[in-house]
C-alpha cells in the first residue's frame with residue numbers, strides 16, 4: 001500500500017504501467033508537462049482572486065489528461081498523485097488546514113467524490129495538514145469574469161453553502177484555475193460566513 005503510494009504502478013496521465021518508476025508521470029508524458037517557473041508559481045494579480053494563488057503546472061496536454069481522467073473517468077487516485085506533487089508549493093504557505101473547493105452537489109452525486117478533495121488529500125499526505133470539506137456548491141454557479149468586485153461579493157455566498165468554518169491558517173485547494181472566479185467566490189463566501197481570510201490558494205494547474 002505504502003509502496004503503491006510512493007511508486008504508483010501507472011502513469012497519472014496516460015495510465016501506462018510504470019513499475020518501479022519513481023515519478024507519477026511516465027517519461028513520455030513528462031515531456032508534455034510544463035512546470036510553472038518560480039516567478040510564475042504565484043499567479044499575477046490580474047487573476048481575480050482576493051488571495052494569493054499558486055499553481056504548479058501549466059494546463060498542458062499531459063496534465064489535462066491526468067485531471068480529466070481523474071475527474072470524469074472516476075479515477076481519483078490520479079488527483080491524489082497530482083496533489084502530492086503540489087505539496088512543496090503548498091508548504092510555502094505553511095497551512096494547518098487544507099480547504100478544498102466543494103463540487104456542485106449534482107457533480108458529487110454523479111462522481112462520488114470532490115476532485116479538489118482528492119488533490120488536498122494528496123497534499124496532506126505529504127504535509128501532514130488536515131483536510132476539511134466546509135460545505136457544498138449549488139448548481140448553476142457563476143463564473144463570469146465580467147462581474148464587478150462588488151457584484152461578486154454580493155453573489156458569492158449564494159453559490160456556496162458553508163456548513164463548517166475552517167480553523168487555523170487555511171489554504172484553499174482546487175484542481176485547475178482559469179479566470180480565478182471560483183476561487184474568488186469561494187474565498188469570499190468563507191469570509192462572509194465568518195471564516196478568517198484564507199492564507200492563499202493552491203491549484204494543480206493554471207491555464208496561462
Ligand SMILES: [Zn+2]
Pocket residue numbers: 011012013014015016025026027028029030
Ligand atoms: Zn504517461
